[in-house]
Amino acid sequence: MTVESTAARKPRRSAGSKAGTTGTKRTTRTTKKAQGTDPELVQLLTPEGERVENAEYDGYVADITADELRGLYRDMVLTRRFDAEATSLQRQGELGLWASLLGQEAAQIGSGRATREDDYVFPTYREHGVAWCRGVDPTNLLGMFRGVNNGGWDPNGNNFHLYTIVIGSQALHATGYAMGVAKDGADSAVIAYFGDGASSQGDVSEAFNFAAVYNAPVVFFCQNNQWAISESNEKQTRVPLYQRAQGFGFPGVRVDGNDVLASLAVTRWALERARRGEGPALIEAYTYRMGAHTTSDDPSRYRHDDERAAWEAKDPILRLRRHLEAANHADEGFFGELEAESEALGKRVREVVRAMPDPDRFAIFENVYADGHALVDEERAQFAAYQASFADAEGV
């Protein structure tokens, strides 16, 4: 179901002709079948892998071939494998921390594959699947979690900004960037990822308002994984998050975040209308964080196992596999080759991480100020003396 404001129904620039793509043509129509499950949720694949029709969004994935469906499956499997490997590496002491995306693969791969090369992505710290879609080598995501660098990739190399830990702040960065894109007259779009917990941050509301008032070409992609560390979704909001958009004057949609096809379709819709100059949209990808918040967290302290079990039945990878098998789109050969590719990725990740060089201890003092600063010089000298004290102790 979508919520549209009056302002959103009056696009400033002319809209495209594709049926169901404009603000005016969008309605709350869904097929009977989809309504039977949850009328608020855009879903194209049921948990059993059955393709359900959706008059509004089918057109956005009509071009997806069997080959591309297998590609989406491969993306999700490899992302999950990479993520599992990173969790193990943390347990082995090779990483200081890891934030797993387990369960959120469909939301990330679907939305990530909807982006165009010239679009710009502002992630949180959990968007490993989106990074994969943007072509960031997964091993580059690990340096920061190993504590050997402050980022690990050139944001402009793939139009994928560095991971952002300050909750919600990237929504403002994305909005400002999108306003710049519009001023440049470019037809690319910007997408900001954030979580259900971040929706309570002032930064996110400020970003919504700026984006609406300036009609910025930005898509707000909220992965509602039901938890913000140990705080449940009920503690964040009294209304479904996608409905917040209405109060700011742009459309909001709730999509089944465990359905890669629906996530792709809805994000394409939002990005296309942003590129046409129709302003921001909010997507709430309804999903579940199957693992801990990070490797420092123990979810058994605040939630029940049966909750996770219920969501496992809606597993994003399993549902696409069921669909591929039922439609005869993939055979054992495909799944076998993917398993081998997955093993090879895991091996490469382990090897690259273990070989990461320790950083220069004094690098932290670089780039604080463009021309240097007396206080930084003083701190560098203090740190050098501190380091030297260990050398003295070793010498004794």
Ligand SMILES: Cc1ncc(C[n+]2csc(CCOP(=O)(O)OP(=O)(O)O)c2C)c(N)n1
């Ligand atoms: C401004 C700010 N406040 C608090 C924190 C501590 N913190 C880190 S993650 C997190 C929860 C975020 O939850 P959510 O937005 O739902 O994202 P998720 O981790 O579930 O993907 C909090 C409060 C922070 N990093 N930044």
Ligand SMILES: [Mg+2]
């Ligand atoms: Mg969350």
